[in-house]
Amino acid sequence: MNMSSMDHLILVLLSMVVAFIPRFIPLRIFSTRQIPRWFNEWMKYVPVSLFTALVVKDIFIDTSDYSFVGLGYLAKIVAAICVIGVAYRSRSMGLSVVLGLIAVALLALVLPV
């Protein structure tokens, strides 16, 4: 299927709706009602779990058929280890991203991406 710019515009507008609903509804509901304490305690573990899952998707999953690739993207795995080290020591988001990009670009010359 080949989309025209008009199709793309419709896609963008619908994407906005799809992105807005889950952002707005919980904010609206919970800003006027008391959140139970257990819910807040639970939410504390959401960011770390979610971001880990997203990283795993990028590094270990082939999203064309959702198969596990193991060490198939070795360059990304090694670069990811570098990023963890840089992030832990520097606490700098910008530095982590830029060095991560440089690392994966260099590793891609010798390892599968």
Place this chain on the structure above:
Amino acid sequence: METEKPRWREVLEISMPLCLSYIPIGLACGILLHAAGFNWILTTLVSLLVFSGGAQFMIASMLVANAPMHTILIMLFFLELRYALLGSSLSQYMRNTSKKFLYIFAASLNDENYAVNYLKFATDKGWSPKDALMVEHYSLLFWTGANLIGSLIGNMININLDIVDFALTALFLYMVVMQIKNVLTILISLLAAVLAVISMVLIKSTMGLVVATLLASLVGFIIEDYLVKHGREKGFLLKKIKPKASRKVISKSGE
């Protein structure tokens, strides 16, 4: 005390690390969207209206793979579902705001400005919803600008898109590292990784991300609750980990 800086400048300084790190990611995203057939107007629009790195990277890669529109939208919805969790955890700080404010705030909420705002709300009593909205808008401005430039240089240079895609992975990795507070968070992160692989392979969609996130965070909550109730806050699992570098950062911003 020195002369008071205007509030917008103070907030800008707090947002700056985030804004600067959006530049390489935004450039990468703009280049990918260009490769997917978006012109610069569409790229600017999607950055302003959707404002989600993950969503925009996904739109680009699915368009390249010739996915039909409804498939892209369903995938996006599941990817964006995580904002429900971010929104709920910020909502306690959004009391006494108008419905209109919540609309505007929700529209430009995303992972990264959430991370900044959540930290500020939790540690700074003077941090207001208005400041939080300012952080969102500064990051939106930098994000959109970087995407626009990426879109414009997309046809001048030829880059391996798999490599550009790693910008987002690196960003998520950074955020995982920032979340590590004790041994238990490391264990929950590993559990989330294993669950993510299993659930994505079984469900064959990014819905697996949501399942893994909910399960892993629930296990973390249950274990912490158990340890606290049995008086083991100072035990091996919940003892705080403090890297040397973070102390310097904290004392700097604490002045």
